[in-house]
Amino acid sequence: MSIFNTFGTPNYRNENFNNRRARNYRKKVSEHLSKTEIVSIAGRNSGDFTMDIADSDSIEKMFRKLGKVDAIVCIAGEAKWDHFENLSEEDFYIGIKSKLMGQVNLVRIGQHFLNPGGYITLSTGILADDPVVMTASAAMVNGGIHSFVQAAALELKDAIRLNVVSLGLVIDAYEKYKDYFPGHTPISMGKAVNAYVKSVKGKGNGQIIRVYD
Numbered sequence: 001m002s003i004f005n006t007f008g009t010p011n012y013r014n015e016n017f018n019n020r021r022a023r024n025y026r027k028k029v030s031e032h033l034s035k036t037e038i039v040s041i042a043g044r045n046s047g048d049f050t051m052d053i054a055d056s057d058s059i060e061k062m063f064r065k066l067g068k069v070d071a072i073v074c075i076a077g078e079a080k081w082d083h084f085e086n087l088s089e090e091d092f093y094i095g096i097k098s099k100l101m102g103q104v105n106l107v108r109i110g111q112h113f114l115n116p117g118g119y120i121t122l123s124t125g126i127l128a129d130d131p132v133v134m135t136a137s138a139a140m141v142n143g144g145i146h147s148f149v150q151a152a153a154l155e156l157k158d159a160i161r162l163n164v165v166s167l168g169l170v171i172d173a174y175e176k177y178k179d180y181f182p183g184h185t186p187i188s189m190g191k192a193v194n195a196y197v198k199s200v201k202g203k204g205n206g207q208i209i210r211v212y213d
Helices: 020-034 056-066 089-113 136-152 171-180 189-201
Strands: 002-007 038-043 069-075 114-123 161-167 208-211
Touching: 020 038, 020 069, 020 189, 038 056, 056 089, 069 089, 069 189, 089 114, 089 136, 114 189, 136 161, 136 208, 161 189, 189 208
Parallel strands: 002 038, 002 069, 069 114, 114 161, 161 208
Antiparallel strands: none
16 A cells, blocks of 8 residues: 655744654554555655645645545644734634635545545644634634545445544653643543554545544
8 A cells, every 4th residue: 555644844834833843743643554565755844755735735735746646635824823812814714724625625635546445634733522622723724624534435436435543642641741631631642643543544534533532
């Protein structure tokens, strides 16, 4: 199986968050899938291919270079974190253009570069169901992706499956970010990785694979 992983910016745009959590998480998923599959990686600044998830032209150019694959896994996209009273219209568009429409466009374009019976896995997070302070934009985007996956999965042709993985706070990042997620129970990195394995190698379609505890 040939798998295309798109690993872009972290899920947060806030000076209090860095991309170490995203790097660790992306690395673990890629390493696990690479044990049994051929994996190609795309990122905005690194990887086998470069691609900007917020630019549909960039997505299409990358796929034309890559060619046909059996699966697409996306862990990319950003959204603005700030108190609701501080968020401008443009702040909301960060998440809409990057994490929401970026993943929508990855499906819209990527479906044509999948072999029949291929798989697409998108990524969101617990904020869609259990938001915390400063996440009005991020929670909105995550919820929108959940609804998109359930609807689009009904119409994809050639037996293509579409799911989304929605994770809670991973234990590797718990000490650093626990103050932003009061009362949340962290999940292991193993559970996080297995959620993607379930999506890629299982038979589910239109699923929101939630791993919150």
